[in-house]
Amino acid sequence: MNAPARTLSGADGLKRLSVATPDQPLRLDSGRTLENVEIAYETWGELNADKSNVVIVCHALTGDQFAASPNPVTGRPAWWDLVVGPGLPVDTDRFFVICSNVLGGCMGSTGPASRKPDGTYWGTDFPVITIADMVRAQIALLDRLDIENVFLAIGGSIGGMQVLEWTVQARDRVFAAIPIAVAARQSAQNIGFYETGRQAIMADPNWRNGNYLAEGVRPERGLAVARMAAHITYVSESALKRKFDRRLQDRTTKTFGFDADFQIESYLRHQGQTFVDRFDANSYLYITRAMDYFDIAAEHGGVLGNAFKGLHTRFCVFSFSTDWHYAPEENRQIVRALNAAGCETSYVNIETDKGHDAFFVEEPEFWAGLRGFIDAAASARGLQKRSAT
Amino acid sequence: MTATTAPGIRRADHITISKFINRGDLVLDVGCGDGQLMELLQHDRGARTRGLEVEQTGVNRCVAKGLAVVQGNADDDLPVYPDDAFDEAILSKTIQELARPKFVLDELSRIARRVIVSFRNYGHWRVRTALLTTGRIPNLGHDVGWWSDGARRPCTARDMAELADQAGLSISAATAVSGKPVNGKSLGRLNWTAEELVFVLERKVKR
Numbered sequence: 001m002n003a004p005a006r007t008l009s010g011a012d013g014l015k016r017l018s019v020a021t022p023d024q025p026l027r028l029d030s031g032r033t034l035e036n037v038e039i040a041y042e043t044w045g046e047l048n049a050d051k052s053n054v055v056i057v058c059h060a061l062t063g064d065q066f067a068a069s070p071n072p073v074t075g076r077p078a079w080w081d082l083v084v085g086p087g088l089p090v091d092t093d094r095f096f097v098i099c100s101n102v103l104g105g106c107m108g109s110t111g112p113a114s115r116k117p118d119g120t121y122w123g124t125d126f127p128v129i130t131i132a133d134m135v136r137a138q139i140a141l142l143d144r145l146d147i148e149n150v151f152l153a154i155g156g157s158i159g160g161m162q163v164l165e166w167t168v169q170a171r172d173r174v175f176a177a178i179p180i181a182v183a184a185r186q187s188a189q190n191i192g193f194y195e196t197g198r199q200a201i202m203a204d205p206n207w208r209n210g211n212y213l214a215e216g217v218r219p220e221r222g223l224a225v226a227r228m229a230a231h232i233t234y235v236s237e238s239a240l241k242r243k244f245d246r247r248l249q250d251r252t253t254k255t256f257g258f259d260a261d262f263q264i265e266s267y268l269r270h271q272g273q274t275f276v277d278r279f280d281a282n283s284y285l286y287i288t289r290a291m292d293y294f295d296i297a298a299e300h301g302g303v304l305g306n307a308f309k310g311l312h313t314r315f316c317v318f319s320f321s322t323d324w325h326y327a328p329e330e331n332r333q334i335v336r337a338l339n340a341a342g343c344e345t346s347y348v349n350i351e352t353d354k355g356h357d358a359f360f361v362e363e364p365e366f367w368a369g370l371r372g373f374i375d376a377a378a379s380a381r382g383l384q385k386r387s388a389t
Numbered sequence: 390m391t392a393t394t395a396p397g398i399r400r401a402d403h404i405t406i407s408k409f410i411n412r413g414d415l416v417l418d419v420g421c422g423d424g425q426l427m428e429l430l431q432h433d434r435g436a437r438t439r440g441l442e443v444e445q446t447g448v449n450r451c452v453a454k455g456l457a458v459v460q461g462n463a464d465d466d467l468p469v470y471p472d473d474a475f476d477e478a479i480l481s482k483t484i485q486e487l488a489r490p491k492f493v494l495d496e497l498s499r500i501a502r503r504v505i506v507s508f509r510n511y512g513h514w515r516v517r518t519a520l521l522t523t524g525r526i527p528n529l530g531h532d533v534g535w536w537s538d539g540a541r542r543p544c545t546a547r548d549m550a551e552l553a554d555q556a557g558l559s560i561s562a563a564t565a566v567s568g569k570p571v572n573g574k575s576l577g578r579l580n581w582t583a584e585e586l587v588f589v590l591e592r593k594v595k596r
Contacts, residue, residue, distance in 0.1 A: 305469075314457065316452065332461070335459055335461070337469075339459065339466070339469050339470055340469040340471060342471060342474055344439070344457050345439075345457060345459055346451075346452050346456070346457045346458050346459060347448075347458075347459040347460050347461070348445075348449060348452050348460060349445065349448075350445075350449075365449055368449065368453040369449055369452040369453055371453065372452050372453035372454055372455050373452055373455060375455060376454075377455075379455075
């Protein structure tokens with residue numbers, strides 16, 4: 001349990017750009033500023049001559065910038081290679097795709113696991129950040145890449161929050177937006193689930209008030225429990241029943257003990273254990289906190305439609321019928337607000353038993369919808385399909 | 390504007406409706422199905438279209454074709470649209486299947502300058518004759534019976550005119566599908582002769 005902390009800045013092969021300096025600090029919603037911010041990112045495809053083919057992919061809570069190629073640090077496969085790639089709905093033969101690790105993340109971007117200028121770890125000295133702060137850092141990254149306009153912003157879950165925030169913050173710099181399985185405000189239920197996870201992390205004696213990296217330990221048990229609790233919300237009851245029901249794990253009878261008798265227990269334990277190898281516990285605290293604070297309407301006079309008023313961005317919202325993390329009704333509220341604001345809006349609720357995580361897995365109806373919307377938007381934007389050569 | 394292919398088979402009432410749509414109009418198709426009318430209006434009339442459809446399969450087909458369609462139903466989702474958001478709102482063979490036709494018409498006349506409805510006319514002479522001779526209302530559109538879920542509301546041209554009047558709308562054009570437009574005084578004749586009708590409705594009191 002004393003695995004050394006991964007070096008998150010330095011010669012790890014991750015692509016990074018500095019997006020804030022003491023001269024040009026990043027101003028945060030909390031009122032604090034960050035004077036040194038690096039954002040780690042990955043790109044696929046080629047930027048066209050008039051820079052009109054840029055796609056921003058926003059990753060979810062535990063994701064990273066490796067949407068379409070394997071993560072060289074963890075060795076894990078790309079997390080969205082069913083959607084982003086050559087000939088796929090987000091076609092890397094046609095678009096220049098950028099995915100960056102969120103501010104506060106732990107895959108190369110500045111966050112609680114990176115070091116302050118004085119060489120010590122940020123830990124819980126890191127300022128509490130918001131979704132808007134994450135998007136601010138992404139916009140700064142685009143500025144550094146000398147890119148003005150975004151053809152498409154796309155992402156699910158907290159990635160969908162970033163997509164919504166992109167359209168509101170960058171206004172008409174975003175031509176099309178696809179928020180997936182998301183809400184315009186974090187529900188009390190979700191705040192509750194994530195608070196449970198945070199408490200599990202902070203109750204781990206190895207958390208050491210957030211200073212575990214300096215002390216050479218990691219709150220792995222707490223982080224694993226946080227992941228287990230959250231993971232239940234990402235899958236549907238019907239899928240759990242189909243995959244596990246009450247079946248026993250590698251045994252024929254109950255042990256009358258607290259071993260993982262049931263397959264579901266074994267599955268969740270595995271989810272928790274594999275998660276701690278690749279994720280920083282403090283990052284989990286900060287990113288979930290950013291989700292809790294997310295409420296677009298509250299920042300626009302309590303009326304969600306006001307946030308989108310006058311936008312020329314075209315939207316396509318997707319929800320999944322058995323998602324109870326961000327239920328279809330929460331997505332519909334976004335759609336109603338977009339309609340009320342007069343935005344060009346499509347909305348598809350995909351029938352599936354795969355729950356919130358449906359956007360990561362095989363879901364042909366979802367892909368067909370993505371493809372149709374993106375292709376229509378691309379031709380409206382004047383982006384030609386690259387002819388087969 | 391949007392890349393859609395020319396539709397194959399065209400519904401007669403869609404063609405009749407399309408004649409009332411002008412280039413550049415912003416049109417809401419309520420109950421847009423798989424988007425045939427929207428494609429026709431974009432392709433032939435140069436209109437900008439939005440759709441509302443309750444069935445998932447229709448919505449998916451529309452979005453896969455690049456049409457801007459929202460999954461939802463007229464009863465819940467119309468009130469969020471702002472006043473005068475559209476040039477036209479269309480109910481193509483939809484109004485007789487709504488749970489609350491008066492409410493929907495009220496809402497559509499608020500959010501669009503004109504409302505265009507196409508519907509089956511139960512005042513047609515063949516329907517009247519059949520009712521007289523068999524004692525039953527024909528062509529309800531459902532094999533199961535008049536009591537089945539979502540069974541159509543049988544109404545005539547005059548009945549529809551009454552609803553329009555109740556909703557504060559006047560009939561600015563009435564035409565038999567595949568027929569020539571006639572003025573309001575000929576409604577009685579249309580009510581005898583047209584199996585399917587298109588009404589163009591406008592607010593009696595202009596805003």
